[in-house]
Amino acid sequence: MSWRRPLLSAAVLIPLLAACSAAPQAAAPPAKPAAGFPYTVTNCGVRHTYQEPPRRAVTMNQHVTEIMLALGLEKSLVGTAYLDDAILPAYEKAYDSVPVLAKEYPSKEALLAANPDFVYGGYSSAFSAKDGRSRDDLGRSGIATRLNTEYCPTGSPSVDDLYREVRETGRTFGVPDRAEAWIRQARATVAATEKRLKATRPVSVFVYDSGDKTAFTAGGKGIGNELITRAGGRNVFADLDKAFGDATWEQVVDRRPDVVVIYDYGSTTVEQKKKRLLDDPALKDVPAIRNHRFAVMPLSDTVLGVRVPAAVDKLAAQLHPAAR
Template sequence: MSWRRTPLLPAAALISLLAACSAPAGKPSARPAPGFPYTVTNCGVTTTYQAPPHRAVTMNQHVTEVMLALGLEKSLAGTAYLDDAVLPAYRKAYDSVPVLAKEYPSKEALLAADPDFVYGGYASAFDATAGRARPDLERSGIATRLNTESCPTGRSSFADLYREVDEVGRTFGAADRAEAWVRTAKDTVAGAEKRLGGVAPVSVFVYDSGDKTAFTAGGKGIGNEIITRAGGRNVFADLDKTFGDATWEQVVARRPEVVVIYDYGTTTVEQKKKRLLDDPALREVPAIRNRRFAVMPLSDTVLGVRAPAAVDKLAAQLHPAR
């Protein structure tokens, strides 16, 4: 549920103000950091930052990689929940950050890290039943941010990705680094589209997981736009969700030419292929009959810093001749 709250003063800033109040008379107060105070509205929550957070915790890989791409590992007090391997370019920085839990940390483990900011990738990061709801954390003086792909309204696009990186950069006093990243990302996406040059799109079914039903990519997430920009057409673009269930009868009826398998977790790509190839109901689906599979790590297909390069990666599999 979207809600609005009184601007929050992060814990780190509160400590600084208390220290300033107890300073000897006549000592000049520190100047505000450049770009602060900074006010931003994220998924209906408005927060004013008087200074950059210093003890952030990230939950979910794609938001961790946003922080690392901006060189903000020294601002991280902890991280949690990888879906697949961290990009090699970020491995050294990632290894310098404490891992609080393999998946989501308990509320006690989270608070033990003494965060002043918690950045979640999926709505499940702020699970109320686990005591991690955004209002609860913010009442404890901890600022929060949810990746905008998990906001309850609208469809995600590359414009949303660029805004995500820009707002995180501004929150942490790294606006210049965010601006440089966005420029490079735009060039990467434009280069991929230029190489495709009006190629006829191929129909694509995303197989994330599932047995009785097919858990797939809908039209609301950035994964749908990655497919489109890579020269594909998502056969479940009409599913008004980032991810959702489809019936196998629908998969058969929509006759995808390529299956894009999302690679993550304990079920391997080969196991997913076998499940599809062994299903007699799918035998006449063009992608299955012709064994046309593409593979994408899950972290490439959500709203994070891998998405621009993912367009090229998927295009190479959908249109190898280009």
């Protein structure tokens, strides 16, 4: 039996010696922050610091969805909701890869089921407190939020605000170079339209969004007002201190617009809206009605999103066809 003892000792000693001779394990180095992070931004009064890009974003409203798609961020989206009309053809394939959470706004439960770490709303209604989706509510659930700056409580949004919207979204998601490339192209488009309109005189414009007893129209506080100005028009309801609001038909008659711009969306067609205006005897002497001067813009072209630069050019072509 004596031959077994040295072998047994060796069997015990070898792993002990190996353990003693092994170098101590160094602590793993802390993860290196992504380039451009941490990033702090204040949006509509809400300040947030991002340590890294959001990975599970949800967009609510078409124009902010299209901002994300224009920046090539569809893989960062785990859900989207609420289209006003068809998505831009350039973004259709990317859009089709993103789950649609609801035809309009999702319930709080449906939103949370997507497990987002970021929610991007286009209109203030996206963050409805009565539906449990306020920015404070979502923040308490650990979800960062952004509201399109057109619906911040103060200020009159401009094309420069669009550039800031795209820039800040690009920074938030770690793609600032894509944002700056988009901004350069957008500036070039707007500048080309401005150059073409240099010798034209502004025409007066009434926006007809909807309404029967009153006219729901574009006021002076939304990007729609700036779009009209840059397209060579003058919004006759620029004194309305909001993005959209009601005007009386008597005011429309008194302000005598040269052109009616019809916003195209929803179940009421452009032709139905035209008929309502043309059939109203009270409007028969309004120059735009008398001369059948109508322009048409999809609603999604008239909010603070990536369609604005091209929309300025499209509206300019309708207000000043001789300047093409």
